[in-house]
Amino acid sequence: MIVKMKKEATREQMIHVEEILVGKGFQVRDISGIEYGVIGVVGDTSKIDVRDVEALVGVEKVTRIQEPFKQANxxxxxxxxxxxxxxxxxxxxxxxxxxxxxxxxxxxxxxxxxxxxxxxxxxxxxxxxxxxxxxxxxxxxxxxxxxxxxxxxxxxxxxxxxxxxxxxxxxxxxxxxxxxxxxxxxxxxxxxxxxxxxxxxxxxxxxxxxxxxxxxxxxxxxxxxxxxxxxxxxxxxxxxxxxxxxxxxxxxxxxxxxxxxxxxxxxxxxxxxxxxxxxxxxxxxxxxxxxxxxxxxxxxxxxxxxxxxxxxxxxxxxxxxxxxxxxxxxxxxxxxx
Amino acid sequence: MIVKMKKEATREQMIHVEEILVGKGFQVRDISGIEYGVIGVVGDTSKIDVRDVEALVGVEKVTRIQEPFKQANxxxxxxxxxxxxxxxxxxxxxxxxxxxxxxxxxxxxxxxxxxxxxxxxxxxxxxxxxxxxxxxxxxxxxxxxxxxxxxxxxxxxxxxxxxxxxxxxxxxxxxxxxxxxxxxxxxxxxxxxxxxxxxxxxxxxxxxxxxxxxxxxxxxxxxxxxxxxxxxxxxxxxxxxxxxxxxxxxxxxxxxxxxxxxxxxxxxxxxxxxxxxxxxxxxxxxxxxxxxxxxxxxxxxxxxxxxxxxxxxxxxxxxxxxxxxxxxxxxxxxxxx
Amino acid sequence: MIVKMKKEATREQMIHVEEILVGKGFQVRDISGIEYGVIGVVGDTSKIDVRDVEALVGVEKVTRIQEPFKQANxxxxxxxxxxxxxxxxxxxxxxxxxxxxxxxxxxxxxxxxxxxxxxxxxxxxxxxxxxxxxxxxxxxxxxxxxxxxxxxxxxxxxxxxxxxxxxxxxxxxxxxxxxxxxxxxxxxxxxxxxxxxxxxxxxxxxxxxxxxxxxxxxxxxxxxxxxxxxxxxxxxxxxxxxxxxxxxxxxxxxxxxxxxxxxxxxxxxxxxxxxxxxxxxxxxxxxxxxxxxxxxxxxxxxxxxxxxxxxxxxxxxxxxxxxxxxxxxxxxxxxxx
Amino acid sequence: MIVKMKKEATREQMIHVEEILVGKGFQVRDISGIEYGVIGVVGDTSKIDVRDVEALVGVEKVTRIQEPFKQANxxxxxxxxxxxxxxxxxxxxxxxxxxxxxxxxxxxxxxxxxxxxxxxxxxxxxxxxxxxxxxxxxxxxxxxxxxxxxxxxxxxxxxxxxxxxxxxxxxxxxxxxxxxxxxxxxxxxxxxxxxxxxxxxxxxxxxxxxxxxxxxxxxxxxxxxxxxxxxxxxxxxxxxxxxxxxxxxxxxxxxxxxxxxxxxxxxxxxxxxxxxxxxxxxxxxxxxxxxxxxxxxxxxxxxxxxxxxxxxxxxxxxxxxxxxxxxxxxxxxxxxx
CATH class of the missing domain: 3.20.20.70 (Aldolase class I)
Structure with missing residues (x-):
């Protein structure tokens, strides 16, 4: 899962998001570019709704990499x-x-x-x-x-x-x-x-x-x-x-x-x-x-x-x-x- | 409701369609053009499914004029x-x-x-x-x-x-x-x-x-x-x-x-x-x-x-x-x- | 071409529409239902834009029966x-x-x-x-x-x-x-x-x-x-x-x-x-x-x-x-x- | 930009993709999950077509994080x-x-x-x-x-x-x-x-x-x-x-x-x-x-x-x-x- 922060998001907001994700058992990687903070999230994200992560302050967009279906996969x-x-x-x-x-x-x-x-x-x-x-x-x-x-x-x-x-x-x-x-x-x-x-x-x-x-x-x-x-x-x-x-x-x-x-x-x-x-x-x-x-x-x-x-x-x-x-x-x- | 016959439809097929519609209590009007037979159907067509009329032999397309909803209308x-x-x-x-x-x-x-x-x-x-x-x-x-x-x-x-x-x-x-x-x-x-x-x-x-x-x-x-x-x-x-x-x-x-x-x-x-x-x-x-x-x-x-x-x-x-x-x-x- | 009049359209408006269509060389047929006036238009309508007929006062909707293409038809x-x-x-x-x-x-x-x-x-x-x-x-x-x-x-x-x-x-x-x-x-x-x-x-x-x-x-x-x-x-x-x-x-x-x-x-x-x-x-x-x-x-x-x-x-x-x-x-x- | 490798992609294929990206001046970060290899790409990716990266062997999908427009941005x-x-x-x-x-x-x-x-x-x-x-x-x-x-x-x-x-x-x-x-x-x-x-x-x-x-x-x-x-x-x-x-x-x-x-x-x-x-x-x-x-x-x-x-x-x-x-x-x- 990839979390793109808003351009105007603060460093604190990004850390806050990372902490929440770590708290849910994921690993996080900073893959920020020049204009935006970007967090790579590693772990089984199939049970997270990307839209819930989008609700966090400072987050602009969340993109899922892994498909959300398991048994059908x-x-x-x-x-x-x-x-x-x-x-x-x-x-x-x-x-x-x-x-x-x-x-x-x-x-x-x-x-x-x-x-x-x-x-x-x-x-x-x-x-x-x-x-x-x-x-x-x-x-x-x-x-x-x-x-x-x-x-x-x-x-x-x-x-x-x-x-x-x-x-x-x-x-x-x-x-x-x-x-x-x-x-x-x-x-x-x-x-x-x-x-x-x-x-x-x-x-x-x-x-x-x-x-x-x-x-x-x-x-x-x-x-x-x-x-x-x-x-x-x-x-x-x-x-x-x-x-x-x-x-x-x-x-x-x-x-x-x-x-x-x-x-x-x-x-x-x-x-x-x-x-x-x-x-x-x-x-x-x-x-x-x-x-x-x-x-x-x-x-x-x-x-x-x-x-x-x-x-x-x-x-x-x-x-x-x-x-x-x-x-x-x-x-x-x-x-x- | 408007019934457009196929170009190759016969006169008999068109009469057959008209008879079926009249049998269901509608009035029919011949509004054929040069290339196609066309039937205008007068009456309360809200209870007919246009797709059922499209099933008749020789029919190309049926267009509803009246909306199919009554109480919400x-x-x-x-x-x-x-x-x-x-x-x-x-x-x-x-x-x-x-x-x-x-x-x-x-x-x-x-x-x-x-x-x-x-x-x-x-x-x-x-x-x-x-x-x-x-x-x-x-x-x-x-x-x-x-x-x-x-x-x-x-x-x-x-x-x-x-x-x-x-x-x-x-x-x-x-x-x-x-x-x-x-x-x-x-x-x-x-x-x-x-x-x-x-x-x-x-x-x-x-x-x-x-x-x-x-x-x-x-x-x-x-x-x-x-x-x-x-x-x-x-x-x-x-x-x-x-x-x-x-x-x-x-x-x-x-x-x-x-x-x-x-x-x-x-x-x-x-x-x-x-x-x-x-x-x-x-x-x-x-x-x-x-x-x-x-x-x-x-x-x-x-x-x-x-x-x-x-x-x-x-x-x-x-x-x-x-x-x-x-x-x-x-x-x-x-x-x- | 089928011209559906508005429910509230007057008889005069419908006649006006019919006259315009006849003036353009078409034949018209009255196929009105109980709730709406409806005009069936007979003739080569491929050179009329249905949207132009829709501009006439009292008209609700115009439906083309004939395809508008000729040489490709x-x-x-x-x-x-x-x-x-x-x-x-x-x-x-x-x-x-x-x-x-x-x-x-x-x-x-x-x-x-x-x-x-x-x-x-x-x-x-x-x-x-x-x-x-x-x-x-x-x-x-x-x-x-x-x-x-x-x-x-x-x-x-x-x-x-x-x-x-x-x-x-x-x-x-x-x-x-x-x-x-x-x-x-x-x-x-x-x-x-x-x-x-x-x-x-x-x-x-x-x-x-x-x-x-x-x-x-x-x-x-x-x-x-x-x-x-x-x-x-x-x-x-x-x-x-x-x-x-x-x-x-x-x-x-x-x-x-x-x-x-x-x-x-x-x-x-x-x-x-x-x-x-x-x-x-x-x-x-x-x-x-x-x-x-x-x-x-x-x-x-x-x-x-x-x-x-x-x-x-x-x-x-x-x-x-x-x-x-x-x-x-x-x-x-x-x-x- | 995020590059998701196919499940069956080899380690060599992933390294090959990373080398190509580095060769184009980007930095890469490994953010692989358990099932897939995933590469986070850092740098100005607005001039790359994601579809070109998708053409590389072993790549399943490429997602852009940054918008591709510059002057309008x-x-x-x-x-x-x-x-x-x-x-x-x-x-x-x-x-x-x-x-x-x-x-x-x-x-x-x-x-x-x-x-x-x-x-x-x-x-x-x-x-x-x-x-x-x-x-x-x-x-x-x-x-x-x-x-x-x-x-x-x-x-x-x-x-x-x-x-x-x-x-x-x-x-x-x-x-x-x-x-x-x-x-x-x-x-x-x-x-x-x-x-x-x-x-x-x-x-x-x-x-x-x-x-x-x-x-x-x-x-x-x-x-x-x-x-x-x-x-x-x-x-x-x-x-x-x-x-x-x-x-x-x-x-x-x-x-x-x-x-x-x-x-x-x-x-x-x-x-x-x-x-x-x-x-x-x-x-x-x-x-x-x-x-x-x-x-x-x-x-x-x-x-x-x-x-x-x-x-x-x-x-x-x-x-x-x-x-x-x-x-x-x-x-x-x-x-x-």
Whole structure:
């Protein structure tokens, strides 16, 4: 950690800051320049908030050198984490496709889509039972009934299921019923929810928040891991930028960043990233090419009448075509599906 | 709502789209140009998701003309909403200052700060009992004990209290104990939490999400109002941009936008917006000048040793100076404190 | 174009707006809802500035339906533009790699790099003679001498050269000396420069501005084309976002957007997008997978001592490895190098 | 400057980096932690590009502590720069209003507006002769004729004139004809243009680029100053963000940041920042309250028929009202007009 003093800070103020840091167990080194006092701080600074040091009198700016996440940090665990969901292994050279409708709408719909995506090679079935919608007047999901239908579809196809959890009060229910618990982008910093899923040992699919930095995203994973649950799968789903042609801007460099900084697996959701069906296949290929550990793709048997996100859902035929393309890319990059 | 067809869309596809819209009770008008088919849709489109119409075959893009919020919309309620908290009136020409520490740390601390800000003219006491922190290793607040200390400080000073709620399970407790329930920026789209506070009649301070558009923010207010609670106070606290000199970028034009689009009161939090103590006063003056209905300001009796956000907390003396400046601005713009 | 009137606008104001629009040769359709007057405007609105219509009394908002670009618009030219540079064809199923150092530093350096990238399969040699640097104290390029060295390297290897033009006064010189004129991100809306290169018939590589929307980027292309030069190659090089882990955020969905909206070729620059050497190969593969028409990659024979952008430059060996990977991806997506 | 080595970097690599830095005249201090090697670099690092150090083998990240601007830096000049334009003094406790139409359209128009804004208290007349427009098909300004009309308006009213320069070839003409040369947001990093105006001694109004950081903005000022022209006036005009309700997002905290980091005067343009006439007055008051050194405001005698930016232009009456409000705010903050 580097502490830059103000130009007008006194020698006493700098000593005061150093004493406080030493009192907290750090070593300090004077690396002052001509214009400013600068203190280099040596020790494990991951549990200090840089902003607290910035509050000290005479301090202008504090810069962290070490990343604030520990358990999610590749520095402390060199090999890739591989997460097992039944027979499926996520991360570490495996490539996993999760597919299904935005929301569960009926027994026929979810079963039909499940069979189709399974036949094309998807390994995990997605489907929303509880839906976070911008408008209170929009369809909010089939809720518990939707969960039951997902379970039926799992029974029918043998595919594990992933679905979004929005309320801490439902954690136990989800822990029992589903195979992977999804935390949506809007709840990436809903810390109560993160702590609640951290108390289970269920794999958690943690979507990147709409405008979360990579560090904040890994800190959200750290919340889950700090409670004892190491099974976190990250999911890049586009970030909010000034460009409005797409729903969000897919940040594929984030896949590389995460793999550098962390040992956790990271998959990509091109459906939410773009909001446009006709972009999904090509970005799925790109995600496979860049080195993602999998994909999450929305598929609907009747996108025109979907109760949500029809505009970004593939038909089963388009999904089949996408998976075939992805397979070829995986051959090139040396991953297996 | 305007539906633009693809250039290659057939006449049949356009008729199909029109039929679906008519089937949903809308009137349609053909306003096609030379290159594209375009349909103007007349009727209350606030309950349709434009993205669902975009899912129809042949459709390229759908643009909403009408805002999707109803109860928060000034179109349906011309006069300003005024929210009463005890004797205090928020909105409608009144100017309300909420002040206090980032987090409650001890009886002495909260009482001392409460007395000081009260003496300077703050009407509402803020203080976090449950703290959303980026790191799981950072101080998470005194929780229930903090809530009790806030109540004591209220008793002592007579100031109503505002504090952040993070878990739906604590809504009843907060409804009983606090005067204004704060929903933090990270939870602006935690819809379960919004619905829960919507079921109370307690005033809710709704902070703008880190990268929420004004429309999404008002839709979050709509979630609360749709459950029956009309007492929503909005709080602009800076948005996330590429500029990192400040913690966030304070968007004072949002105050004007909200006042145009909605009848709800809107206050400004310059402390979180900037993260820098030395910017707070001048931006507080600017917020008063632009027409905000109040301020939320962090004040600490010992910022150097604050357990959170010391770097952005004013001392009681700095707060006093800020309030005196704000008063003079309010004289110019014709508001009263 | 859709004109939404204010709620409080009078009938007379709406008629006034309609008369003005009719006077400009448009047809108008009343598509008013219950709360607002709304006018649908039919005709070629590409030469109207929506903001001018917004200036009319009673108007609240104007939304364009038709894109404002004409010559760059795929609607008016269905087939891909293919740009010829000597024997090389850019666009239309071809894949072109442009490579070389950030800046020309010496005869040895540019010749050595040119030979290496040529041997690996690059078709065009890049190299900066005039360098836009954030700091006036940083190396500004070898200027005319650099241009001469580039020409020598062309002579030696037979590769056409692309280099950045910053001053309108040098257009003639560049038109004579180079094969492709590059317009950098910072100058994407330097309209004088765009007009100047528009007056030549030389292929122009137009980089996307740091925070340019896709529409603004295509409008910049339109500036060049409107002067008579149809030979525009677009280059996505990352956009500015809140995320600072990478230098910029590479927007691969922009490739798809451009291909949908325009017939112009679009290539990708992963070096500037990320600023990180170790990300370049994987994003190059992703760019090939998503459907880009080529790549621009920085290569240096001695990155440690490069006078600019060494941190993002590949060594010749890394470049060779990248090209071999890209080739395999091109086999999958059916493009040829 | 702080150099963080990669975890896997060898001791030799770290020594190599240290040697290179010492060879460039710096002192180095080892401030390594347990996981990483870290080097503190002491000396004037303003002329090093951090990215060049990042290119060294074994280096992970380089962080600058010292700002890279010198002449614009308040550290090297404590007192405010005051720029004189005839009798007018800009900066240092003075408040200057520049007003006029977006573009010069006719003798009558510019003269009429000039008289009106002069009567209301504007000290400088603005008006575009050369207009940067997103579309090549939009009105590009009256060019030289517009310049002549501006000079006539100056003669008539005695007000100095400010107008935008877009081409380096016109620098001499502008130096002779105008009182303040404006560099527009799109050209903030048009370094050829910056160098050209740097060679004059004419006051330069440097608008902040659409997505320029404060540091980049001050570096652009540094380009002008490094050529010998110290007369730079900065102008905040809104930045590009995800929020599209306003044309840009006005960043009033930038005024405070600039005043902290630099001694140069900084004014605010609420017209371009918002694009909405009805927001201009309130944000002008806020700009005065926050401590800006002046305003630039668009005024048109007939906004409905303005050839550009009518939607954001005030009428002379609205401008008069705005100036009267600003005066009252200036009384509060202790500035004089």
């Amino acid at each position: 590749r520095v402390f665990r060199g090999e890739d984490t591989v997460i097992e969901v039944g027979d499926i292994r996520i991360g570490g050279g495996n490539f996993t496709i999760m597919a299904g409708p935005c929301s569960v709408e009926s027994r026929d719909q979810i079963t039909e889509v499940a069979r189709a995506v399974n036949a094309s090679g998807a390994q995990v079935l997605r489907g929303g039972a509880y839906k976070p919608r911008t408008s209170p007047y929009a369809f909010q999901g089939m809720e518990l009934e939707g969960l039951e239908l997902l379970k039926e579809a799992r029974k029918e196809t043998g595919m594990p299921i992933v679905t979004e959890l929005m309320a801490p009060s439902l954690v136990e229910k989800f822990d029992e019923d589903v195979d992977i618990i999804q935390i949506g982008a809007r709840n990436m910093q809903n810390f109560d929810l993160l702590k609640a899923v951290g108390k289970t040992r269920k794999p958690v699919l943690l979507k990147r928040g709409m405008s979360a930095t990579i560090e904040e995203w890994l800190m959200a994973a750290e919340y889950i891991m700090a409670e004892g649950n190491p099974n976190v799968i990250l999911c890049e789903r586009g970030i909010r930028t000034y460009e409005k042609f797409t729903r969000n801007t897919l940040d594929l460099s984030a896949v590389l960043a995460v793999k550098k900084l962390s040992h956790l697996p990271v998959i990509v959701d091109p459906s939410h990233a773009t909001g446009k069906r006709w972009m999904v296949k090509d970005l799925a290929l790109a995600a496979a090419a860049v080195g993602a550990d999998g994909l999450m793709i929305e598929v609907h048997n009747d996108p025109e009448n979907a109760l949500c996100d029809g505009a970004q859902s593939l038909t089963p035929e388009q999904f089949e075509d996408t998976v075939r393309g992805v397979e070829q890319i995986l051959n090139v990059v040396g991953k297996k599906m | 000034r179109v349906f309620r011309g006069e300003d909403t005024v929210i009463e908290v005890g004797d205090i009136r928020i909105g409608g020409g009144n100017f309300t200052i909420m002040a206090g520490p980032c987090s409650v740390e001890s009886r002495d601390q909260i009482t001392e700060v409460a007395r000081a800000v009260n003496a300077s003219g703050a009407q509402v006491l803020r203080g976090g009992a449950y703290k959303p922190r980026t790191s799981p290793y950072a101080f998470q607040g005194m929780e229930l004990e903090g809530l009790e200390l806030l109540k004591e400080a209220r008793k002592e000073t007579g100031m109503p209290i505002v504090t952040e709620l993070m878990a739906p399970s604590l809504v009843e407790k907060f409804d009983e104990d606090v005067d204004i329930i704060q929903i933090g920026a990270r939870n602006m789209q935690n819809f379960d939490l919004l619905k829960a506070v919507g079921k109370t009649r307690k005033p809710v301070l709704l902070k703008r999400g880190m990268s929420a558009t004004i429309e999404e923010w008002l839709m979050a207010a709509e979630y609360i109002m749709a459950e029956g609670n009309p007492n929503v106070i909005l709080c602009e606290r800076g948005i996330r941009t590429y500029e990192k000199f400040t913690r966030n970028t304070l968007d004072l034009s949002a105050v004007l936008a909200v006042k145009k689009l909605s009848h709800l009161p809107v206050i400004v939090d310059p402390s979180h917006a900037t993260g820098k103590r030395w910017m707070v006063k001048d931006l507080a003056l600017a917020a008063a000048a632009v027409g905000a209905d109040g301020l939320m300001i962090e004040v600490h009796n010992d910022p150097e040793n604050a357990l959170c956000d010391g770097a952005q907390s004013l001392t009681p003396e700095q707060f006093e100076d800020t309030v005196r400046g704000v008063e003079q601005i309010l004289n110019v713009v014709g508001k009263k404190m | 795929r609607v008016f030219r269905g087939e891909d533009t293919v740009i010829e540079v000597g024997d090389i064809r850019i666009g239309g199923g071809n894949f072109t790699i442009m490579a070389g150092p950030c800046s020309v530093e010496s005869r040895d350096q540019i010749t050595e790099v040119a030979r290496a990238v040529n041997a690996s399969g690059a078709q065009v040699l890049r190299g900066g003679a005039y360098k836009p640097r954030t700091s006036p104290y940083a190396f500004q390029g070898m200027e005319l001498e650099g241009l001469e060295l580039l020409k020598e390297a062309r002579k030696e290897t037979g590769m056409p050269i692309v280099t950045e033009l910053m001053a309108p006064s040098l257009v003639e010189k560049f038109d004579e000396d180079v094969d492709i004129i590059q317009i950098g991100a910072r100058n994407m809306q330097n309209f004088d420069l765009l007009k100047a290169v528009g007056k030549t018939r030389k292929p122009v590589l137009l980089k996307r501005g740091m925070s340019a929307t896709i529409e603004e980027w295509l409008m910049a292309a339109e500036y060049i084309m409107a002067e008579g030069n149809p030979n525009v190659i677009l280059c996505e090089r990352g956009i500015r976002t809140y995320e600072k882990f990478t230098r910029n955020t590479l927007d691969l969905s922009a490739v798809l957007a451009v291909k949908k909206l325009s017939h112009l070729p679009v290539i990708v620059d992963p070096s500037h997008a990320t600023g990180k050497r170790w990300m370049v190969k994987d994003l190059a593969l992703a760019a090939a997978a998503v459907g880009a028409d080529g790549l621009m990659i920085e290569v240096h024979n001695d990155p440690e001592n490069a006078l600019c952008d060494g941190a993002q430059s590949l060594t010749p060996e890394q470049f060779e490895d990248t090209v071999r990977g890209v080739e395999q991806i091109l086999n999958v997506v059916g493009k040829k190098m | 308040r550290v090297f000049r404590g007192e405010d720069t005051v720029i004189e334009v005839g009798d007018i003094r800009i900066g240092g406790g003075n408040f200057t209003i520049m007003a006029g139409p977006c573009s010069v359209e006719s003798r009558d128009q510019i003269t009429e507006v000039a008289r009106a804004v002069n009567a209301s208290g504007a000290q400088v007349l603005r008006g575009g002769a050369y207009k940067p427009r997103t579309s090549p098909y939009a009105f590009q300004g009256m060019e030289l004729e517009g310049l002549e009309l501006l000079k006539e308006a100056r003669k008539e009213t005695g007000m100095p004139i400010v107008t935008e320069l877009m081409a380096p070839s016109l620098v001499e003409k502008f130096d002779e004809d105008v009182d303040i040369i404006q560099i527009g947001a799109r050209n903030m990093q048009n370094f050829d243009l910056l160098k050209a105006v740097g060679k004059t001694r004419k006051p330069v109004l440097l608008k902040r680029g659409m997505s320029a950081t404060i540091e980049e903005w001050l570096m652009a000022a540094e380009y002008i100053m490094a050529e010998g022209n110290p007369n730079v006036i900065l102008c905040e005009r809104g930045i590009r963000t995800y929020e599209k309700f306003t044309r840009n997002t006005l960043d009033l905290s930038a005024v405070l940041a600039v005043k902290k980091l630099s001694h140069l005067p900084v004014i605010v343009d609420p017209s371009h920042a918002t694009g909405k006439r009805w927001m201009v007055k309130d944000l002008a008051l806020a700009a005065a309250a926050v401590g800006a050194d002046g305003l630039m405001i668009e005024v048109h005698n007939d906004p409905e028929n303005a050839l550009c930016d009518g939607a954001q232009s005030l009428t002379p009456e609205q401008f008069e009202d705005t100036v009267r409000g600003v005066e009252q705010i200036l009384n509060v903050v202790g500035k004089k007009m």
